[in-house]
Amino acid sequence: MLEMINDIHRDKLSKLRILYVEDDSETREELSMILQSWVDVLYVAVNGSEGLNFYRKYEPDIVITDIQMPILNGLGMSSEIKRIKRDQCIVVLSAYNDVEYLFKAMELGIQHYITKPVMIDRLQAKLTQIAEFMSLESEALRSRKLxxxxxxxxxxxxxxxxxxxxxxxxxxxxxxxxxxxxxxx
Structure with a gap:
């Protein structure tokens, strides 16, 4: 049963292009390997500045970011991304369980916040939920055009x-x- 559920998740995620931004090399390596097995294309950046450049270049479907990073932190990068595309889907992964970070993320219009250590099944379920929503939005747009x-x-x-x-x-x-x-x- 669990394998069938995982297959459903993988099918929904397999068409996504994701930008993953993480400064911690060990975390980045581990999660990148997992994400790579789920999605169509994975772009990986080591800080917010590089993440913002990748965002501008590749226009991914979803951005997954850490908060505390050198050069430009995750919330600063997210703020810049939201200026480019207001409805961009961003998932914040953070070891900081600080309510202040959560409020700042919400003020930016970030609706997805997962604390570290990341539970893989929770991340997979969240990304699947986002993919389903994006699919429904796309279908609604096609229907309106028709x-x-x-x-x-x-x-x-x-x-x-x-x-x-x-x-x-x-x-x-x-x-x-x-x-x-x-x-x-």
């Missing part, structure tokens, strides 16, 4: 008049207006 295309096609080719149950007109398209001589209002 609906807009359909509406445009209908409005250009057909005469449309919509009435409510009491017989009041609630919607008309331009062809109806042209044929009837009435305005949309």
């Amino acid at each position: 609906l807009e295309q359909y509406k445009l096609m209908v409005d250009e080719k057909a005469i449309v008049c919509k009435m409510d149950s009491e017989g009041f007109i609630t919607y008309v398209n331009q062809h109806f207006c042209a044929l009837s001589g009435y305005t949309e209002h």
